Amino acid sequence: MLRWVVVALLIGICAGAGEHKKRKAVKAKSLSRGWGRNITWVKDYEEGLLICSHSKKPLMVIHHREDCPYSEALKKAFVAEKSIQKMAKLNFIMLNLVEETEDLNLAPDGFYVPRILFVDPSMTVRQNLVGNYDNRLYTYEPADMELLAQNMKKAKVLLHAEL
DSSP: OHHHHHHHHHHHHHHHHHHHHHHHHHHHHHTTTTSOTTSOBOSSHHHHHHHHHHHTOOEEEEEOOTTOHHHHHHHHHHHHOHHHHHHHHHHOEEEEESSOOSOGGGOTTOSOSSEEEEEOTTSOBOTTOOOSOSSSTTOOOGGGHHHHHHHHHHHHHHHHHHO
C-alpha cells in the first residue's frame, strides 16, 4: 500500500513539474505578443531601460492594443518584414506595451496607438525619429515599413555618433 502511495506521489510531482515548465514557456513566448518570436523581448519599460544602458543598444518601444485593427495591421507588416525583424533581434532592446507607462516622455505628442519610439542608452527619447503623420508623429502604418527601417538605422547611427 505504501509503495502505491509513493508511486502516486511521484507521478503527481512529475506532472506538476511538467505543467510548471509549460506555463513558464508560455509566459516567455507571450512577451512577443505576435511581434516576432525570434526576438528577445523585455517585460517592462524599467527592464528595457536597464538593459539598454548596460548593453549600449537603443530601446525600441512599440505601443499597441490587441483589440485595435491598426495595431494588428502594423504587427502583421512588422513581422513580415525580414530586415526589420533582423535589426530588431540584433541591434535593439525590444519592448511592446499594451498598457501605457507612467513616463510622459513616451507620449511626447499624446497617448495613441500604434506608436513606436526609440530611446538611446542615455535614456533620451529620440523625438526626431518620426513617422509620416503630422498629427501622430510616432505612428507607422503597414505601408511605412521602409521608413521604420530607415529610422531604426538612424537610431543605430545616432547612437554610435553621439555616445
